[in-house]
Amino acid sequence: MPDWLDVGLRSILFIAILFLMTKLLGSKQISQLSFFEYISGITIGSVAAEVITGVDGNILHGIVVLIVFGGITYAVDVISLKSKKFRDIAEGKSSIFIKDGKVMEDSLKKEHYTIDDLNSLLRKKNVFKVADVEFAVLEPNGDLNVLLKKENQPITPKDLHLKVANEKVPQTVIMDGKILDSSLTHAQKNREWLDVELKKLGVMLDNVFLAQVDSYGQLTVDLYDDKINVPSPQQKPLLMTMIKKSQADLESFATQTEAEDAKQMYLKNSKKLKEVINLLTPYLNG
Known part of the structure; x- marks a missing residue:
């Protein structure tokens, strides 16, 4: 068999094997890698590349290595789900880099991070001042999660005691x-x-x-x-405008009439429309 054909067939075979292994191990292998999964992934990729390109290599030996590494990785994941201590060893622990607004220098040294590395991670979170951070923790996968100080956090409708409609998936x-x-x-x-x-x-x-x-x-x-x-649809903003105009007109009518019954009727219905406006604002705010 020609070498080029042999390499091509090996490539197809190992692509299928690696695909099945990845499906077995789950999406975690391609999203959040632990220390062990990182080492395992590099080894599996190296073995696959060596067997594919090494024409004189033994395919069976390569398959055995992949199965062994894949099986061990799967077993580690299963055990990690059941044991916190084992999970800390296999996947590592989180490290607190900033606590109560203060940088934890010892944690930086332990993880071999410099202050420049910390600033770089903060900038990825759109944070450019360490003084704005209340708490920051480095996750085992290398991500830095940041909690800003209360005065630096964005204002939410809840902070303003506003009721908003629930969002659904588009x-x-x-x-x-x-x-x-x-x-x-x-x-x-x-x-x-x-x-x-x-x-x-x-x-x-x-x-x-x-x-x-x-x-x-x-x-x-x-x-x-x-x-x-x-053009952006404007039906809802126009409807809100019409309701507000009607409510304002009723208040105006109440001030213009001298009949007490009519004035009370206008004010009563104006109050009802005001309640409707407050209720529909989350839905008709454009």
């Missing part, structure tokens, strides 16, 4: 110009509704690259032709 209802009926069903919409919304935006289905329905039932589209500007 449903992709059109992809590559094709309607996804299952996503339409999840969004509690149908094709007739979709046709009407597309006509409102003035776009054709064939020109839609991507269309999604958000948790408020709003349709947004992205077209193949990037030169076409699609």
